[in-house]
Amino acid sequence: MIEDALEVATDPDYRFDLAMQLGKLEVAKGIATEVQSEPKWKQLGELAMSSGKLEMAEECLKHAMDLSGLLLLYSSLGDAEGLSKLATLAKEQGKNNVAFLCLFMLGKLEDCLQLLVESNRIPEAALMARSYLPSKSQR
Incomplete structure (x- = not known):
């Protein structure tokens, strides 16, 4: 029923929460882009990182200005330029x-x-x- 709810929901916050529950990161990213909320970017970045979508995680953490999250990401990857x-x-x-x-x-x-x-x-x-x-x- 969650997928059906995502299809018919109109509230961006509710849709974002549903997309996160379903692991639909691209849908959640679209909503975060619309809303431009730092907490949503941070939440999406953490989920993307734990899902192994590191490029998306980097983008989200930059939008959220989550410097400690970026430190974790760059140090794990050994990304000297990013550091x-x-x-x-x-x-x-x-x-x-x-x-x-x-x-x-x-x-x-x-x-x-x-x-x-x-x-x-x-x-x-x-x-x-x-x-x-x-x-x-x-x-």
């Missing part, structure tokens, strides 16, 4: 933890240190410099 773009986006939005993790996974240790200093996280910056960049620390 680099995500680091820039996260830094612009003040999501320094996500930006730091992206930079660290990319091996950009000096950028990590600079980010910690810029965000006034001096104790962490000192520990980072001492552990990974001894030439940058003062004794």
Whole structure:
């Protein structure tokens, strides 16, 4: 009966919920595009990721501005270009933890240190410099 309900329903929120229950991701994507709701994009992105539709998941997570979801996706795929773009986006939005993790996974240790200093996280910056960049620390 859920499929029949999806065919006759007119309310976008109800149709989205029905499409998600049925796993009809393309239908749900069309509705999310219509409605432009961040929670719907996030929900669709999570379902797409768990269904193995990674391109759709990436698109949905970008629409939802779900930076931690994108971090999970890019790090799982080993997508260095995606991590680099995500680091820039996260830094612009003040999501320094996500930006730091992206930079660290990319091996950009000096950028990590600079980010910690810029965000006034001096104790962490000192520990980072001492552990990974001894030439940058003062004794």
